[in-house]
Amino acid sequence: AIQLTQSPSSLSASVGDRVTITCRASQDIIDALAWYQQKPGKPPQLLIYAASSLERGVPSRFSGSGSGTNFALTITNLQPEDFATYYCQQFHSYPLSFGGGTKVEIK
Amino acid sequence: QVQLQEPGPGLVKPSETLSLTCTVSGGSISNYYWSWIRQPPGKALEWIGYLYYTGTTRYNPSLKSRVSISGDTSRNYFSLKLNSVTAADTAVYFCATSDYDWVQHWGQGTLVIVSS
Numbered sequence: 001a002i003q004l005t006q007s008p009s010s011l012s013a014s015v016g017d018r019v020t021i022t023c024r025a026s027q028d029i030i031d032a033l034a035w036y037q038q039k040p041g042k043p044p045q046l047l048i049y050a051a052s053s054l055e056r057g058v059p060s061r062f063s064g065s066g067s068g069t070n071f072a073l074t075i076t077n078l079q080p081e082d083f084a085t086y087y088c089q090q091f092h093s094y095p096l097s098f099g100g101g102t103k104v105e106i107k
Numbered sequence: 108q109v110q111l112q113e114p115g116p117g118l119v120k121p122s123e124t125l126s127l128t129c130t131v132s133g134g135s136i137s138n139y140y141w142s143w144i145r146q147p148p149g150k151a152l153e154w155i156g157y158l159y160y161t162g163t164t165r166y167n168p169s170l171k172s173r174v175s176i177s178g179d180t181s182r183n184y185f186s187l188k189l190n191s192v193t194a195a196d197t198a199v200y201f202c203a204t205s206d207y208d209w210v211q212h213w214g215q216g217t218l219v220i221v222s223s
Contacts, residue, residue: 001168032208034209034210036210042215043201043203043213043214043215043216044152044210044213045213046209046210046211049207049209055211087151087152089152089209089210091207091208091209094165095154095166095167095168095169096154096167096208097154098151098152098153098154099151100151101151
């Protein structure tokens with residue numbers, strides 16, 4: 001099974017900051033990676049699929065990059081509603097798997 | 108817009124079977140992937156498995172011997188059964204759907220606690 005390692009596990013940032021979260025896969029997954037945002041008590045919401053494609057309706061301050069085993073989610077001009085936990089998910093092979101999550105907190 | 112609702116039992120005794128049903132509106136289970144994903148309190152997400160509209164199922168090997176996902180196209184819902192549960196199965200269970208292997212639509216989730 002493919003393991004996904006996210007870093008950092010948590011970070012503190014201020015409104016307006018640029019934030020980057022990384023996700024490393026245990027083997028080459030090409031571009032088969034998605035990113036989700038989850039707020040407390042809510043289901044995750046899809047942000048990015050196929051490593052860098054923005055889901056319809058997601059603000060353009062969110063962007064994804066990477067291929068192979070190293071991926072990143074970048075949030076530019078961090079907004080108050082962006083404070084949440086972010087997860088990566090690989091869909092290259094079964095079982096589908098998620099990273100451990102990165103919590104973005106207010107500094 | 109597809110909407111998913113998964114009301115659940117809330118409490119299941121150890122060694123018993125957890126059963127959840129996801130009601131689908133705004134879409135038909137005769138299309139797409141229909142998945143179950145769970146999240147233990149304070150922990151990360153875990154993919155349980157899916158039912159493809161063709162009837163094909165696929166499960167996480169970590170649960171494969173205990174899990175079953177099925178669907179009823181006439182009533183437009185799909186179900187999860189997880190048997191021989193333990194405290195480790197305590198989690199919020201989400202039903203979800205997508206055209207692809209990433210998840211586009213999620214239910215609100217239902218907390219299931221395994222306890223005597």
